[in-house]
Amino acid sequence: MDRNEPTLLTKAARFVSGLFCGAALMFAVISAFLIMETTPFEEWWMAVDSDTESAEAEAGQLFESASNAVLETDSEDEVVRLTGAQDEGGAGLVRADIVGEHYVLADTVIQEDGRLVLVAVPRNGYYPVLEYRFTNTGDAETVVTMPAAVTSE
């Protein structure tokens, strides 16, 4: 046996160190890949989360434009939804009119207790579900019907 040949212990140590080095390198590569993969979601999330003032303002704008469209409808038929032609029960809006960055309006006009009701659904758990209750005499109020689920991480 060659005296310079590594012992079995040395070979084992080299094997184990190789094992760790290989795993560490692959771990780094995979981690970098996974981080890049999740970036679009995180970017979207950061753009829509915790911006309560913008969300409230957006919901207000969606409610205002949708309620105006409902009240301006001159169809004799009952208005049952926001989108679609007036002769088919719609208020004449298109889908893009009821979709915002933080909120989406449910495509319906609820008639409840003598008032008309619109519902704004948040696109994530950071904001509350809102209802806009209004009449054709100009009375209107915005009510939180489902509080925000998420307040902080």
Place this chain on the structure above:
Amino acid sequence: MALSEKTKAAWRPFVVGFILGGLACLVGAALIPLTTSSGRDARQSEGEQMIGAFKGVARVNYGQSGRHFDRLVLKPEESSHAKYGELDGKYYRVVNVVGTPSAGSGEIFAVPQDNHHSTIRMWFSYGGGDGKVEYLGPDRSP
């Protein structure tokens, strides 16, 4: 500089270990979707299951009365098939509204209870009952 055969032989265990370690890590990463996403999917699944169940409620309400209801939880005199408590799940909450995106179809929303998922919207047909799920943010499905 070429390595001698002796040096190559001496470091062969390291190279073999390096390759095996890398492969083991790769296999481990490949199994991540089966473990972590199953937890993530469980949340999404709950939302989709809840929304699917309430699609059934909306269709039953429609079938029994012949008209669309704008709410899932109805007034007592309207013989509701859903109660308020049933709208809340562990990971998702169903919104008490049924949209009418077109004649003969409805839409229901489920809002997440965490900040890792987005709201789910289900469009469905009252007649056929077929539904289509849409995430109102990026879909986190693997």
